[in-house]
Amino acid sequence: MxxxxxxxxxxxxxxxxxxxxxxxxxxxxxxxxxxxxxxxxxxxxxxxxxxxxxxxxxxxxxxxxxxxxxxxxxxxxxxxxxxxxxxxxxxxxxxxxINKNTSYGHMYELGMKIPTTYAIPQEDNSEMENNSKVAPDLIFPEYEMFDLEELGNEVGYPAFLKPQDGGGWVGVQKVNNYEELLSAYKKSGAKPQNLQAAVEGYKEFIRCVGMGPQIIPMHYNATAEFSHDRYMRSADKAIEPKFLDDAVEKEVKQICKIINAFYGWDHNSCESLLTHAGAVHPIDFANAYPDSTLVSLHYYFPELVKNTVRWLFFVVCTNRKKKVFGHDWEQYFGVLEKANKEGWTYQQKMDAYEALADKHYSTKEFEEFVQKGLGKEFDKKCLEFFGTDAFATILDQEVIRYFKIPAERPAMIERYRSLHGIWLEAEKARLG
Ligand SMILES: Nc1ncnc2c1ncn2[C@@H]1O[C@H](COP(=O)(O)OP(=O)(O)OP(=O)(O)O)[C@@H](O)[C@H]1O
Ligand SMILES: [Mg+2]
Known part of the structure; x- marks a missing residue:
């Protein structure tokens, strides 16, 4: 050979x-x-x-x-x-x-439950106004006046005003009425914004991170002050491994996989809010740089690294190719057309889109590769590795880099070692 x-x-x-x-x-x-x-x-x-x-x-x-x-x-x-x-x-x-509002629109068309969202031009045009190459008398006739109050009523309150190309919660503002919207918009500066209806009183905030066809759903606590606490289940519980019922787990994974395949992203995250009535609303899913660090993900971190390794091995061992500037949108919209004609349910549509996503990722071949090409040995080796001193050193170094106050570090190292210990124990039990 x-x-x-x-x-x-x-x-x-x-x-x-x-x-x-x-x-x-x-x-x-x-x-x-x-x-x-x-x-x-x-x-x-x-x-x-x-x-x-x-x-x-x-x-x-x-x-x-x-x-x-x-x-x-x-x-x-x-x-x-x-x-x-x-x-x-x-x-x-x-x-x-593809920025956030483009993807909101596409996914809404396909049938996903995206909250009402309006795109609003940037508030501050001074960069253009002060640019000697741009003639002000030509810019402003291009702009149409709009009524922010009307838009606010259209979207409804509370709502979120957030940059169309956002990230890291920068410039994300919650508004409860027109006065707050106006003041938030005035502060929003030179970035075009999205005004999006808030999903209120949700039951669960789920962040999925995708790597090829492998999707990890994680519980996410958006109210935690620090980003490194957001994947903790609660103050006294680090993790709840099976926090979603099977149907919701299937749905959030499908949503993430479909979005990623649609845009040709092998690695992207998708945030969804589950309401008490059982509806899943995706709210943020064009993240070119999903947070994948150990201080954030802790328990989930080894699984994400393993998914990355599995997928990269599959890519190189099968000499996988990817179309540059390629997409299969016509296939998804073809399904939608058929679905509309035949009156399909939401779930039927999602299943059909997922089949296209699986074709995109060659999921069947990938699963066969994982089973036969990598075999049980892969999981065993990974478990061994995550128990080595070499990995412990990476963990310590990460904590030292992230937490800038030296006095905080020893306790944080302890904390992350013990969170990692939960994964090691669970993985040992899983592999028998
Ligand atoms: N429609 C919404 N309904 C409820 N909460 C929302 C909504 N939109 C945003 N939020 C809240 O604001 C936070 C930040 O919004 P969003 O995720 O869209 O911005 P971001 O800058 O991409 O953040 P990140 O990079 O951390 O994902 C969300 O995690 C959520 O808590
Ligand atoms: Mg987000």
Whole structure:
């Protein structure tokens, strides 16, 4: 059998624990995977930001995890330049093109329960006004006056005013009436906004993180002051592994998988709110850089890293290709047309879209690969790795980097070790 060396490029300048664990785990597994006509020997390489020959640009990487490339134009230009030679985990061109309100609209059309959302032009135009290349007498006739009060009534209160290209809760403001909306809009500055009806008094806030067809639903406490506390179940309970009933779990996973496949994103997160009446409303699902760090995810962290490794192994062992600028939207809207003609239910539509998403991710082949190509040995090796000193060092380092006050660190290291211990015990029990 032919032995082929495969390289996975790793680019993630902002998530220390995620990238270090990913590389260390792959090195620990030291994979030699037989699949099809090849045996793949897999290693990783960090992708450095450096000059490159634009005309002769080549990459030796068979897959690249390009997390955060959209924040680094030089890096991103290299990735786009070589995108046809490799498998870029995230299609950054679509992340640039598809902002939050575009995806709200598409998913609503497909039948998802997106709250009423209005897109509103930016409040502050001074950048344009002060730009000597732009003629003010030409800009303003292009703008139509609108009545914010009317929009507020249309959407209803309470509502959220948030940037169309938001992230990290920056500029997210809750408004309870027109006066608050006006004052929030006045403060919103140079970024176009979305005004979205609030889902009030929800039963559960669920954040799903997808990696290929694998979706992890996590409980999320949006009221916690610090982002590192948001995945804690409550003050006295770190985790509730089975916190959703089967039907809701299926639904939130479907929503995330469909969105990700629709846009060609292999790694993206989706936040949904479950009401007491049982409806699932997706509210935030175009996240080019989903939070994947250990200080945030703790218990969920090893599973996300494992999902990433499984998916990257599948990509390189099957020589998977991805269409650059590609999408299958006509297939989804074809299903919708049929569904409308035949009067399908929401669930029937979701099942049909999911079938398209599974075709996109080659889910069946992926599952066979996980079962036969990786086998039980994979889970065993991962469990071993997450119990090593090497991983403990990454955990400690992550905590030291994140918590800036030295006096806080020892207690935080203890806390994260014990949270990780919960996962180790659960995983040991699961594997018998
Ligand atoms: N329609 C809504 N109904 C209820 N709560 C909402 C709604 N929209 C936003 N929120 C609240 O505001 C928070 C931030 O909003 P959103 O997730 O849209 O912004 P973001 O900047 O992308 O945040 P992040 O990057 O943390 O995901 C949500 O986590 C949620 O708690
Ligand atoms: Mg969010």
């Amino acid at each position: 032919k032995i082929v060396e495969k390289t996975i490029g790793v680019m993630d300048p902002n998530a220390y624990s995620f990238r270090e664990t990913l590389e260390a785990l792959i090195q620990y597994i030291n994979p030699e995977i037989k699949w099809g006509k090849e045996t793949s020997r897999i290693k990783t390489r960090k992708i450095k930001c450096r000059p490159y020959d634009v005309l002769q640009a080549k990459t030796t990487c068979h897959a690249i995890i390009n997390r955060g490339a959209h924040w680094n134009p030089h890096h991103n230009s290299f990735f786009q330049r070589v995108s046809h030679q490799t498998y870029l985990l995230n299609d950054m061109s679509s992340f640039f093109a």
